[in-house]
Amino acid sequence: MLPWIVRRTRLPLLSLRCPGCRSESATAGEGRFRVNANGKLLDVWLLVRCASCDRTRKLTVHERAPVASFAAADLRGYRANDPDLVASTLLDPLLARRNRFTLDWTGAWRLHTPPERPDEAWPLRVRVALEDPVPVRPERLIARGLGLSRNEVRRRVKCDVPPRRPTSTGFTFTVPAGD
Template identity: 30%
Template sequence: MSGHLRIRWTIVPSTAPQPLINCNRCGGLKPYRCSGRFRVNANGKRIDAWLIYRCVDCDNSWNFGILERCSRRDIEPARLAALESNDPVLAYRHAFDVIALRRQVGRVEEFPDVAVRKEVLEGTRESAAVLELRLGLEMSTSLRLDRLLSGELSISRSRLQALEEKRLLSVDPEGAKALRKPARQGTTVRIDLVGEDDRQAIISAAGG
C-alpha cells in the first residue's frame, strides 16, 4: 500500500445566502430569499437591472442592484439577453455573490448545506495508503472544512483533529486552525491511512 489516491471534490452550495432586511410589511428584520427573477428597466440608452428577492414570511419584494444607469452599448448582448430571460445560471451566480450582497445590505445569512461531486483523478482503492482530496468550489460556502470532511468521510471531527496532531492529516495551503475555517477553492487535504482499520470505508466514502 504505497500509492496515493487523488480525488477531486467539487463543492456546490445548496442554499443561496439570504440578506437580512427591514421588511416594511412585517415590521422587523427578516431574511429575504432569491426569487430567481430579474427586473430590467430601460430608460433611453440606459439600463438598470435588479435581482428580485422576497421576504420569507410575507413575500414582500426587495431588489438587489446588478446594473445601475449602465449604457446599453457597454453591456454584452448575451448578458442583457440573460437578464431579460431570467437565465437561472446568471441568477445563481449573483445570488451567491455574498460580498456584493453585504455591500448593499450589510447583514447576510449564509448556509452550510452543500452537494459534493467526487471524481477520481489518480490511483486505485486497493493500493491507496494516502488519500488526497483536491477541493473545487462553484461558489463560496460558510461550511467549515472539518464539518465537510466529517460529513463526507463519516468520521468524527475529534478524530480529524487527532490525525492532524499526529501529522497524519495536512491541509495545503497551511494556516492556523485550517480545519476550522470554511472550505476554500484550491485546498488540498492529505490523510495518511496506513494502519487505519477503516481505511477502505474512508476511501469508499471519499469517492474512491
C-alpha cells in the same frame, strides 16, 4: 488523488432584513430581474422575496448604466431571467456588499465523493473542489466525507488550509494510514 466536489443544490438564502415583517431571511426563488430603461440608461434589479411574508424587494445590480456598456448576452439574459445569470449575479460579492446582505448556505450544497475509497491507497490524498463559493470549514467537511469525528480529523488529517477557518476555495488534504 481522490476528487471530492462540493456542488450547489439550490441558490442560498439571503440574510437580509425585511422592511415589512422584520424577518432576516429572503430568497431569490426562481430568479427574476427587473430592467428599466430611461433613454440610453438602464437600471437592473434582482428581485428577491421575503421567506416569511412573501414581500418582494429589489437588489440593485446596475444603476443608470449606459446601454452600450452591456454585453448583448447579458441584456438578453436580464430580459429572459436566465437562471445562470441569476446565480452568478447573486453570488457576486460586490452585489452583496452594495446591497448589504450575506448569503446563508445552510442546506444549499452537497458533498459528492467517489463511491468507494481504495483501501490500499494509503496515505489517502483528496482534492476538494468547490463549484461555487460555498463557505465551508474544512474540518467539518472532511469529518462528514470520511465519517470521522472532528477530533479524529484534527488528530490524523494534514490539510493545506487552516482546518477550522471557513474557506470558499478548493483545498487538498492527506490522511495517513490508520493507527
